[in-house]
Each structure stands twice: as C-alpha cells, then as structure tokens.
Amino acid sequence: MASLKVLSALDTAKTQLYHFKAIIVAGMGLFTDAYDLFCIPPIMRLIGRVYYEHESEDHKYVIPPIITSTMVVIALLGTAIGQVAFGRLGDRIGRRRVYGVALIIMVLSSFGCGFSVCSTRWCVLLSLGLFRFILGIGIGGDYPLSATIMSEFSNYTTRGAFIAAVFSMQGFGILAASMVTMVVCAIFEHASDGVAEDLTPKDADFAWRLILMIGAIPAGLTFYWRMMMPETASSNLFQSKIYNHHLPMKEQLNAYQDAFQVAKFQAIIAACSTIPGYWFTVYFIDKVGRVKIQMMGFFFMALVYLALGIPYYKYWDKKPNTGFLVLYALTFFFANFGPNTTTFIVPAELFPARFRSTCHGISGATGKVGAIIGSVGFLWASHDGEGKVYPEAIGMTFSLIMLAIVCLLGMVVTFLFTRETMGRSLEENENDD
Template identity: 25%
Template structure:
C-alpha cells in the first residue's frame, strides 16, 4: 500500500485534534489582529481627526498586504514547505502588529498595517492547506470549518481586549498584546509536522513514510513493514517542473479558478466592508463607543454557532449547498440589518448576519484547497485568496465614501446584499461537489 493510501486510512485520532488546535490558534491570532484594528479605528478617528476616507484606507492597505502575502506565501509553501511558511508569516504579522502601537502618525500606521496584512495573508491559505492535507476524506470538511471557527474566537478575544483594555490603557496597548503570538512559533516548530503530501511531491518519500508510521502507531495501527515505494516517474517529473500561473488556467482547472476567484472576491468584499466598518458605522448611528463594543461583542458570539452548524452540514449536504444557503441567508440578514430600528432589532439581524457570513467562510476555506492538486494547492489557494483581498481593499474605501450620504447606512447593506446573492448563485452554477472524495480523486 502506498504512503498516501495509508495516510487516508488513518482514523481520526488525537493527532488530528492536536493539529487542529495548533493551526487554529495561529488562525485565532490572525483574527484577533483584524478585529483589533476594527475597534481601534473609531478611537483613532477621534484622536487623530481622521476622515471616513482615511479610515477606509487603513483597512484597505492591510488587505493590499494580504493579497501580496497570499500569492508569495502560496508559491513559497509549494516550494519550501507548509510548516516553514506558516511559522515565518506568523512572526511577520506579530512583530508588525506590535509596531502599530508605536505609530507616530497616520502614514506610519499605514506602513505597519501593510506589513501586518502581508503576514496575515500569507498564513491563512497555508494553514488551511496543511490541515486539508492531513484530514481524513470523510471528515475533511468538518475539520476545515472547525479550523475557521478559531477566527470567531479571535474576534471574541479582540472584542474583549477592546472592551477592557482600550478604555483604560489606550489603543496602543491593544496592539502590543497583538504582538504576543510571535512567541507561539516555537510550539509550531516543535509540534507541527510537514505535510506528507508535500514531502512526497518533492520526492522525500522516506521522511513522509516516517511521519505516516508515527501517525499509524499513535492511532493504534500496526505500521507497514514494507519498504517505502519510490516516486513514480510522473512524480519525479513534477518535482522538476516550475510552478506557473498559466497552470491555473488550463482546461483542467480554469472553471474552478474562475468560480473560486469570483467567490473569494465577493465574500472578502462583503466581509471586510461590513466588519471592518461595523463599530464605526454603529457609532455614526448614534451609539456610544462603549455600547457599540458591547453590541459587536454579542454579534461576534453568534459567529461560533455559525461555524459549528456549517461544520455539521458541510460533510452531510455538501460544500455547494451549504455555501449557497449560508451566503443567501447572510444576504437577507444584511439587508434587514441595514434598515436599522431599535437596539433589539439591530442585535438580532446583526447576529444572524454574523452567524451565516462566518459559517460561509468556514466552507470557503474547506472548498478552496480541495480543488487543486498537491503541487499547486497552496499556490492556487493563495491566488484565490489574493484576488479576494482586492475585494477587501476596495470595500472599506467604497463604504467610506457611501456613509457620507444621509442614507448611507441602508445603502451600504443593500449593496452587500446584492453581492452575496450574486456569489451564492455563482457557486451553485459553477461549483462542483467534493464531499467525501479523496484529494487525489478531486484533482483528476
């Protein structure tokens, strides 16, 4: 039996949950940083006298860094390994987050936010790729959605930091706390193995065989005593080939690439347009900063059951159905949230919007790496994420100009309703189902 077949037959064990937690904590730290800037912006706007357009640029510059980081890290991860790139990008964004705390003016903050985005954009697709390549086929969707659920935990941490720290110690302290994840790299280096599929793709069969034998032993399976098979001639040729952008547009992958790029652009546009601005938009609606933080904290709590429900459905009704349904219901919730009302109405629709939008995100990170083979999995995922980040670059700036209008709040959320309905239709029409299939079957 070859190494990949042995890997896929290993039942869910302590290792899978350990890897989920280790990669998930990195994911949580990413979200914590993204959330902190959303809560810091209304405070900075008051302290530095920032215009709505300048606030939008702060969100957009980080997403520009994420776009560049996603492409370069995807290329690096397919060339140098998932584990190394995961560690390096974590260090970059942690240090850059700490530097945001010493920003002396608007321009310096923009520079540091770009570096933060570069690290964040690099880590996310690589972490998802690593978890995808170790997850058993029958439960792969559930594991990746659970990985994405750590994003909700990170936003909760950001909300608590902002609620408890910023009013007492200032916005700088929130950024200093955001630098602490750099210390976490030491745990990653010791506890996270390199991807078995990556090692095999690079012709490092012996290393891959040792890792699989270790996992078999930990799961109570007797490790194979047969010699590790050497790479097939096709595999040796693939090792020597250079990754090219054009490979994403061959007949084999073009439809998948189009669907993923449109999906990523739309969901990132809506997410960053809504959630980067959410605290500031609520302040503009007349809520105090402290009350806004409380409401956003409640809405953030709704993200967690959104993830867990998507994790339950994604391996039962499939990627396409779950994603299309959650995007549609997020669109409906966004529309009614934009109509305003009393505090109870705002909280209900805001929580539902958060529930369905973040549940959809979990499926996006499940679906994307499944659609490319090992040798270009991180590269293809990185490009999809990068295209999405350009949606995120555009959205905060567009919202910044729209909210100047007296009816801007309602118009903003009507726009996001249309965007999410459009991408739900695109997924339904162009997507292909991957539920229950092995990665090798999908990539054929």
C-alpha cells in the same frame, strides 16, 4: 508509490490527538488575523480621542471615514499580497518553512503596530498603516498554508470539519480582541479615577498600543509547534457606521468607556452569532456538503441584507435600533455558516497538490480584492461627485442592497461552477478532469 501509501494511510486514519493539536497550531494565525482586524474599531475610537481635537455634536471625537477606510484597505491589500506570494512559496519550498516565516512577520509587525515613537497625528497614522500592511502580508501568508496543511493531514470523512475548525479560530480571535480591549480599558479607567473630568486621559495613547501588542502573544506561543510539524505529502467593512448610528451610547463617555462599549458590542456579536456560525459549519460540513452550505449562506445573507436595506430610510434609520442590530448579527451567522468558511475549505481540497497552496492563495486574494472594492465603494456611496456627504440613510441603503445583489450572484456562481468535494479523497479530486 510511497506517497500514495502515505495518502491512503491519512485517508483511513482515525481521529487522534495530533489532529486537534494541528487545529490549534494551524488556527492560531487565523486567531491573530481576527484579533488584529476586530480590535481596530475600538482602537480607532481611542486614537480619535487622542489625536483629533475637534468634537462632534454628540460629544464624540471622530476620525474622518477616509482614514478608517484606509486602515482597513491597507491591511486587506497586504493580506492579498501575502496570500499570493506565500501560497506560491509554500508549493515551491515547502509548507513548514514558509509557515514559520509568515508567523514571524505576524509577531514582529503586531509589536510594531504599537511601537510608534511618533507624537504627531500623521506620523502615528502612517506608522500604524505601514505595520498593518506588513501584518497583512504575514496574515495573508498564513491563510493558504493553514488550509493546505490541515487538508493534507486529515482523512476524507472529517476533512471539512477539521478545516472548518481551523477557520473557526477567527471567531475566538474576535472574542479575544473584544475581551482584551474591555479589560485594558477597565484597568486604565480605574487607574485614572482621580481625573474623572478628563474625557481623554493621557494614558489612552498607551492603552491602544498595548491592545495591539498583546495580539502578538498567542501567535508567538505556537512558533515552536509549527516548526515541529512534519512537512506534508467579508461585512465588517462598514462596522464603524453601524457602531456610530445604532449602538446605544451614553453622553459624555470618556475614551476608555467609549472603546469599552464598542468592544462589548463586538463580543456579544461574536459569542451569539459569529462563533455559532463557525461551529454549525464544523458539524454539518461533512454531512450536508460544501456546495449546499455555501448556497444556503449566500441566500439567507441576501435576504437579511434586503430586509435591512429596502426599508432602511423609513424604518431602520433610528438611533438606536435593536431590531437592526439583531438582523445585522444574522449576517455574521450565515456568512460563517456559509461562504466565509466554505471558500476557505474548498480550495484546500479541490486543487492538485503541486499547486494547491498557490491556488488557495490566489483564491483568497481575489476575495480580499473584492473586500477592498467594497470598502472603497462604501465610502464612494456616501459622497456625491463633488465630495459632499450624502445623508446616512442613502449610503447605507445603497450599500446593503448592493451586498444583497453580490450574495445572490455568489449563490448562482456556486450552483453553476462549484464542484462538491465532500466524501472524496484529495487524490480523487486531483484526478478529476
């Protein structure tokens, strides 16, 4: 009876300052997640300059695609494991206690990513891969706990908006990763002006480590507030190809300028497409509903992917192509004003409290498995059976059309199987058969 009174009080409570504080505190893990994921493309440019000596025809030091894909897959695998494990622990021993453990793992592994004492290429890559896997576990643990805690602190009239606002912190993490990378590269380039002819300054090996370690700061700052909280009652997988093929680049860029250009592109996408998508969801989620937004997002993503994929060989396969980049940015908008955000919200509302965190973790981990399959699948689509690399256009066309098909399937599954949770209390959702 007491717990029902608490739930009733939460459902009728007015929006107060602690709601916004909870959004910041709960969202900082997602901020860190996005920071660490989106600082990797420019960092891989720097690592390529430092540790790969061979030079391509367009004067860029290139890391083999399998290495870049492996770095993505390792982090996703750790995230999937963390979602399942910490989701279950959150239901068994309490959200708050496990929340702190996930945060500590994120902070320590972020520092670990930059603290490799190795000097050889493979030792550095193995060390970075290990700490990114551990970082993924911490990030994965943060996902179900953040969504569950926010859902259980909110009232039913604004619950969707508050959970979406937590998730929107990813957008600011993307922007922060790009801005930090640009600032660090600008500072290091200014300091190395005396060696203008050196396209790969020696300090570049320190620059990428510093960018990674800075990602631990915002998460660490929220640790105290997380411990003071009361106990409660997917498409960037082939971004490196996009950058290499469509991003305008001048010849003979040094390492810092190369990474700066990639980070600048990411910042523009985040500011003009990704973040607006999140906040469109925040505004409309409790007016339109979860199911309609999810179906709409899937539908328009499918249209954009088809518009990119079908004419790719004859029309988009140019370097650079501004029209392609504009359409590509729209996929981020409709992902976040659509399924990327709603699939974070619905599991936190739909499942019973006794295994809400567990089921949210399983739901999120399933998505990460799909992302891993997509990452490996894109690499596979770029090669024939004998390991020969297909022309760029063939792999891109296949991947973009497959993404469109997946989006259309997602729209159908949403229509057939997803229950609307808008305007319903958590106990109403729990008591439904």
